[in-house]
Amino acid sequence: MKKLRYLFLSLLVVLVLAFLGGAGFLYYQIVLAPAPEMAEEHISEILGRESPVFYSDGVTQFGVLFEDIHRQYIKYEDIPKAFVNALIAAEDDQYFSHFGVDVPGIARALFVNYKAGKIVQGGSTITQQTAKNLFKRESRSIPAKIKELLQAFRLEHRYSKEKILEFYCNQFYVSGNGHGLGVAARYFFDKEPAELSLVEAAFIAGSVKRPNYYNPFLQKNREDPIETKKRAMERVRYVLQQMLSERMITQDEFLAARTTEIEFKQGKMSYEQNATMDLVKEGVSSPILAEYLEENGISNISTSGARIITTIDKELQHKTVAALRSQLSQLDVVLRGYTRSEVQQEYAELSYSGDEDIAPGAFVFGTFTGADAANGLLGVQLAGERRAYIATDGFDNLAGSLAIHRQGPWAKAAAAHKNALRAQLQPGDKIYASVRETPGPGGELLLDLERYPKVEGGAIVLKQGAIKAISGGMSNVHFNRATSARRLMGSAFKPFLYAAALQLGWSPVDMLNNRRNVFVFMDQPYFPRPDHASPFTEVTLSWAGVTSENLATVWLLYHLTDRLEFPALREIAQQVGMAPKAEGNSQESYEQYKKRMQSEFGLWVSKGMVDQAAYDAAVRSLKTDFLFAGNQQEYDRLTRLPYGYNYNKYAGVVRANRSGDKPADVQRNAGLLFPSFLGIRARLPQMVAYRQYVHSYKPLVDPDMAFDNPEFAAAISESERGLRQSDGGAQGALYRTGTGTVIFSLRNDVPEGWLAISPRDLQTQFTIMGAAEEHAFWQRVLLEGVLSAESLAQVEQRMQEESKRFDINRAYSLDVLSELRDFRVMLNLQYLIHLARACGVESTIEPVLSLPLGSNVVTLSELARVYEAIITGNRYDPADGEVMGRLEGESRVDRDGPSLIGRIVTPEGREVYNRKAYATRIFDGRTSAAIGSILQNTVAYGTGKYAADNVALHSSDPDKEKKLAQIKRALPLMGKTGTANEYRNAAFLGYVPVLSQDDPSVLSLEDGYTVGVYTGYDINLPMVQGAARIGGSRGALPAWSAIAQALIDFEQIGDKVDMADLQFNTGLPLRYPEVEQTFLPVDPKQGGAVVRGKAGLRQQAAPPFPASLDVGEQDKGVFEPERNFAPFWRTQEAN
Secondary structure, eight states, X not given: OHHHHHHHHHHHHHHHHHHHHHHHHHHIIIIISOOGGGSHHHHHHHHTOOOEEEOTTSSOEEEESOOGGGSOOOOGGGSOHHHHHHHHHHHOTTTTXXXXXXXXXXXXXXXXXXXXXXXXXXXXXXXXXXXXXXHTOOOSSHHHHHHHHHHHHHHHHHSOHHHHHHHHHTTSEEETTEESHHHHHXXXXXXXXXXXXXXXXXXXXXXXXXXXHHOTTSHHHHTSHHHHHHHHHHHHHHHHHHHHHTTSSOHHHXXXXXXXXXXXXXXXXXXXXXXXXXXXXHHHTSHHHHHHHHHTTOSOGGGSOOEEEESOOHHHHHHHHHHHHHHHHHHHHHHHOXXXXXXXXXXXXXXXXXXXXXXXXXXXXXXXXXXXXXXXXXEEEOGGGOEEEEOTTTTHHHHHHHHHHHHOTTOOOOHHHHHHHHHTOOTTOEEEEEEOSSOOTTSOOEEEEEOOOSEEEXXXXXXXXXXXXXXXXXXXXXXXXXXXXXXXXXXXGHHHHHHHHHHBTOOTTOEEEOSOOOEEETTEEEOOOOSSOOOOSEEEHHHHHHTTOHHHHHHHHHTTTTTOOHHHHXXXXXXXXXXXXXXXXEEOOHHHHHHHHHHHHOOOOOHHHHHHHHHHHHHHHTHHHHHHTTOHHHHHHHHTOOOOTTHHHHHHHHHHTTTOOOHHHHHHHHHHTOSOHHHHHHHHHHHHHHHHHHHTOOOSSOHHHHHHOHHHHHHHHHHHHHHHHHTTOOOOEEEEOTTSOEEEEOOSSOOTTOEEEOHHHHHHHHHTSOXXXXXXXXXXXXXXXXXXXXXXXXXXXXXXXXXXXXXXXXXXXXXXXXXXXXXXXXXXXXXXXXXXXXXXXXXXXXXXXXXXXXXXXXXXXXXXXXHHHHHHSEEEESSOHHHHHHHHHHSOOOOTTGGGEEEEEOTTSOEEEEOOOEEEEOSOHHHHHHHHHHHHHHHHHSTTHHHHHHXXXXXXXXXXXXXXXHTOOOOOOEXXXXXXXXXXXXXXXXXXXXXXXXXXTSEEEEEEEEEEEEEEETTOOOOEETTXXXXXXXHTHHHHHHHHHHHHHHTTHHHHXXXXXXXXXXXXXXXXXXXXXXXXXXXXXXXXXXXXXXXOBOSSBOOSSOEEEEOEEEETTEEEEOOOBOOHHHHHHHO
C-alpha cells in the first residue's frame, strides 16, 4: 500500500509540475514573449496591404486587387448591431464568453464529423479565423496550427472582444476585388454598412465562409440566378433562425425578415476596372488556384500583398484591344452610317468616358473645336485640357465604311465620303477618336475619327493555353465578351467536325455529297441551306472546309461513323454512355437499357426504322452486283436515294408551312422529299397500270392525221392523258432521253430532253417483240429516272434477306440499334459532344444536326481552345490531370481565369504559384496535320484570303523593310470564317505559326498562337445594311489579320529571316510535324478532287499550289488513304 501511495503521490506531483510548466510556457508565449506582429500598427499595415497585378514582364503594373474603396475600414462602434448579432449567431455563438477557443464547439464538431465520415462542420472561433487571416498560416501542418492557436490566445490577451471583431469585420473575404463589411455592403447592395437591413446583414454574415458560393455576380452564378437566389435565401433563413434562438431578434422581426426577398444591387467601385482585371479576379479565386494558395497560407489573395504576374503581354494586349476597337468602329459605320444628330444623342446618353490614359493606341472622347488658325488642322479638346488634332487623313478609315453603307459592299472610299464625314462635325460636338502611334511633325497628338459602336465583339490570343491578350469589347470593361458571351459561331465550328471525322476513319480526300437534301433525325426532317451558290455536287472533305460547304458538312455529320465496323461502334457507344452499362459483375438488363435509351436519348424504335436499316444494309451489300452488271450510274443514284419512311407525313407538314417559310423554300423542301425508295416503289403499280393501258390503247384520231399535224397530235396526246387521269385510269407516261434511256414518270414538268413516247408507238414496238423481250423492256424502264423495276426488285429481295438479322422484338440490342439511323446519328452527335468537352468546352452542346454549322452557343475562348487543341493536338490546362479531374467531378471548371495567372509571389519574395502548361493529347498527329492543311488552304485559297493578302513580314531595318516590300510573300496562316444565321454573328479563328527554333528558314506550329475574334450585336440583331451582309470574312477577319500582324511583328520574324531563304523558297514555308504525310495536288474547280495521274509530294511543307495533306499509299497515280481509328480517349491513353 505504501508503494502504491508513494507512486500515486509521485504521479500527482509530476502532473502538477507538468501543468504548472505548461501553464508557465503558455503564459510566457501569450503574455511575456515578444510578439511585434500583434502590435496594432502592424495589424493596420496588414489590413491596408494590396496585391498589385502586372503584365507578363513582371514590371509593368496594370491593376490592383485592393484600393481604399475596396476596404472601407469600419470602427466597431460603426458596425451595425444587426450585423454583429448575425455574425455571432452564424459563426460563433459563444464568442463573447470563450477565451479564443471554443472547447465544447470543437468537441461537437469532432463528433459531427466523425459521425458523417467527413468534415462537415468546423470548430474554429472568430478569434482563430482572425488570426489565420491576419498572420497567414504557412501550411496545414500541426506546428503551423499550434502557432495559429497561440496567435489566437495572444489576440485575446492583447485586445478586447470588440477590437478583435473589428479586425475580423474588416478583413473577411468578399470577392476577388475586396474584403470587409464596408466593401461587402457596397458590392452586394450598393449601400453604406449603416443602411443595411436585417436581411442584408444576415446575408453578408452568412456568406463569409463561402463567398463565391453565394455571390450572385460571379459569371457561373449568373448562369443560374434562380438557384443562386435560392441558396442565398436558405442561408439567410438559417442565420435568422440562429438569431431567434439566441434571442437577438423577436419573433415578429424573425417572421417579417424571413418572408422578405433579398434584392441584390451591385455597387460601383472607385477603381476603374477592365475586363482583364475582372478575369484576374476570377482566376485568383478559382478552385484551381485556391489549392495552391491555401497550401501556402494565403486564404485571401486580396489582402496578402502578393504580386500577381499575369501571362498577358503588354504590347500584344494593346495591339489586340486596338485592332478589335478599330474593327467595331468601322463596322458600325458600315451598318449605321455617321449622322451628327444620331451620334450626338448617343454620346450624350453614354456613361462610358473612354480611356483615361491618353497614350498612343488609346480610344478617347473629346470636344471638336474646329479648324485651328495656327496649323489649319481640326482641333479636339481632350480630358485634362489636352489638345489634339484630327490628322489630315484621319477620316480615311471611316470613309471606306461610309462608302459601303451608302453604295454597297464593293464601294470604295472617295473624297466625297471624307467630306461627308467632315460635314457632320461642328464646334462643340462630342467625338470619339483613336490616338495615333506617331505624332505630327510639330509633335502634335494626332487622331483618327471613330464611332462608338452599338455592335460589339471580343478577341483572344492563346499560347499553350495561356491567355497572351484579350479584349472584351469596345469599352473593355464590366463584361468580357471573349470569355462570357455565348454566341453562335457559324461555320467556324466545321473544322471541329472534320477533325472528328478524321479520327473516325474518314480521309481529307473522300468525296462528300454536296447536293440539297433532307436529313431525318428523331422523326424531324432537316433541310440545310447553303450559304453561297456552290458549283459542286460533290466536294472533298478538305475542300468542304476551304469553301465552307454547309450541305457536305451536314451530310458528313449524318454519316460520321459509317466507315466503322461494329467493334469500333461498340467502343464509341461505351465511351459516350450509349451501350449497356456494366458495373462490377452486374450488367444492365435489356429492359433497363431500353428505357434508358428512350428516356435519355429519345430513341423509340419503330418497324419503319428497322425497315430503313434493312434498306441501308441492302444497298451496301448490292454494290458488287450492280458494278458487275455495269450499272455504276444506277448504283450511284441508289446510294443517294433515301428510304423515305414517313416522307408523306413530312411533305404534308412542309406544305402546311406553319413556320412561315417563303413559298419557294416550301416548294423546294417538298421536292426534296421525292424521290425516295418508297416513293419510287409506289410508281411500280402505276407503271403496271400504264402498261395495261398501252395494250388496250385506242387512239382518239386517225394516226395518219396525227402524223400530218404534229402539234395537233401533241394536243391530242395531252388530252388522252388528262382523260385517263380524270377517269381514275392509268397515270403517267413513258419518255426517252437522248441516250436512249426509257423513263416512266408522273411528272408534268419533265426535264428538257425527255421526249414522250406515245402509246401508239409503244404498241407498234411491242408487236415485233416477244413476251419475254417486252417483259425485259419494262424491267429496264427507270421509274422517275432513278431506279429500274428490275433494280427495285433486287433491292426488295435483298431487304428481305437483311431484315432477318433485325429482330424487332430485340430492337434495343446494341447490334440492332447500331444499324438504325437515329441511333447512329445520335452516336455521332454524342461523340462530338464528348469531344468538345475533352477540348475544354463547358457550354452545353445540344445534339442537333445543325451542330457543325454553329447552332450551339459557345464562348469565343472555348472555341479558341478547340482550335488550339485541333491544330496542336493538345488541350492545355492550368493544373495537372489529377486536379482537373477532381474539380471537373465536383463542378464546372473555369479555365479562363486561371489561364492568365502566370506567377504569384508573396511580399517576402516566395513564389507560391508558377503556371505550367499541362498538356493532354486529344488529337493524333495525322488528324492535327490534316486539319492544319485545311485551315492553311482556307487562308490561301478560300474564305480567309484577306489574311493572306494583308499580313506581311516587316523589319525594323529600313533597308530590309524595302526588300521585304519588293518581294512580298504570303505567310502560311491558318484559319476559318464563321457566320451565324441571318448574319447575327461573325467570327474568325485560326493559328499564327512562328519561326522554328531549330531552323529559322521555316515556320513551325510549335509555340505558335491561337487567335479568335467575333463581332455582333449583344441583342443579336442581323448585321445587314442594304446589299451589305456582314459575315466572318468582313466582320471578324480584318481584326484577326491585324492581331496576326501584331504577332508576326512581335516575334520579329521579318528581322530574323534570311532574305536568301525567303527568295529561294518563294516565301516562308510552314513545316508540319512528320506523320508520313503526302501533299496531293487537287483541283479547286472539281471540288478539291485529287488530280489523277499527278504524283503527290512526300514532304513536310505545303507546295505553292492547291494540295490536300493525307496519309496513305500511291500506286500508278492513284492514292489510297490509310484509314484511322483514333478516338480521343485512345489518343489520351497513348500519351
